[in-house]
Amino acid sequence: MKYKLGDFVRFVDEKMEGYVTTIIDDDMIGVTGEDDFEIPVLASKVTTVHGHKSTAVESQAFDEVKANTGDFDTRGIYLAVASDQRIASVVHFYLVNETSFQLLTALTTEKLYKFKGEYAGIIAPKSATKIFSAPLQDIQLWPVFNFQVVFYTTQNIAINQPLILKETFKAKDFSGTKTVVPLIKQQAWLIRLDEPELVLDAEKLKESFFKPAEEKREIEKPVHEIDLHIEKLRDDHQFLSSAEILNIQLTAFRKALDAAIVHKLPSITFIHGVGNGTLKNELHKIVGKHPHIQTFMDARKEKFGYGATKVLLK
Structure with missing residues (x-):
């Protein structure tokens, strides 16, 4: 073929x-x-079609990559799913490498116990490469995606462990807001493949084990609608930067979501507003991969417009 x-x-x-x-x-x-x-x-x-400009973003071979003398980024591997600019029903899958490593990457699909190698190659630092295409309307027929990623650099940097992932995509994975992905120069649904490292403070962890029972606070049952507008969370919001505001809003969101799960609420609604879509996009990325969430959707449009998300819990 x-x-x-x-x-x-x-x-x-x-x-x-x-x-x-x-x-x-x-x-x-x-x-x-x-x-x-x-x-x-x-x-x-x-x-x-000869001369047709490919939508792929070409990667570089080992000997073409110049050593990066600045900060070395060890994490930041994403799958960007973007609609074709000519045929809207077709989506292209890009492996986006925001790390400073070269990535030796392979994609194998699996369907009905049959395996097929779809892509194998080198993805340069700070670049992206198209690895798969499919009709979006046939999402229920898509195969299982098996990713294997090995990290490589000539610099004196401790390498990451190889990344081996199996992903099965569902419609809810593409119900969130698209975001602009600079490395492919278009909007796409962005799915992170390497989760940020979890750094544990051993002393604080030890203290939590030996904390007296009377010091442990009971988790309060949340209300069914959580307003994440910064003026509802902080009185001094006018003195905060955009990054600080987003961090406060995400902290409040995670706290309310955890409380809803603990109290086994059937659903909870987060009012995030419309704005530039940053907060909504961050929320959708979190709930889209959360193991305790069944699905999520825009809340009642007649009440919230497009400024709220309803989360259904398992």
């Missing part, structure tokens, strides 16, 4: 063109055109 997912092709016998969105077998592929319909076609009946 000379074609791969994401290739832009033209039909030999018809005036049609589109992206390869399915590899059916060694002879058949699925091509999605501007009408958003996928057409099964013999691979021999299409040809690559």
Whole structure:
């Protein structure tokens, strides 16, 4: 099979063109055109469109990467899922490397106990590469994604442990707000693959074990609607920076969410406002991967507009 997912092709016998969105077998592929319909076609009946500008962001080989003499970033690996700029129903998956490591990356898909290598290559520091494409409307048919990432650098830096992940995507993963991803120069749903390191303070942890029972506070049951507007949380908000405000709002959000889980509430609504979408986007990233959350959605639009999110708990 000379074609791969994401290739832009033209039909030999018809005036049609589109992206390869399915590899059916060694002879058949699925091509999605501007009408958003996928057409099964013999691979021999299409040809690559020469000169078509690929949507992939090319990575660099080892010997092309210059040593970074500034701060060395050890974390920041994301999967960006972006709509095609010509065919809205097709989405492209980009592996985004915001670290200073070179990433030796492989993607293998799994469907009905059949495995298929989709991508293998080197992703340079501070770059992104397209690794997969698929029709968004067929999300329930998407395979399981198996990621393997190995970290490499010529600098005197302790390497991270290899990253091995298995991801199954659902519609709720793409119900949140898109964010601008500078490395691919467009908006996309952003999913973090390497979670930030959890730093534990051993002394504080030890103290918590031996804290007298009377000092332990009972977790208060939260109300069903939590207003995260900064003026509701702090009286001195006019003296706070944007970063400080966001941190305070996220802290209040996590505290209320944890309390709702502890008290086994069926749901809880967070009022975040519309604004520039930063707070809403951060909330959606957290609840989208939370093990105790069933799903989330915009709260009653007639009451909140688009300024609140309702979270359904398991």
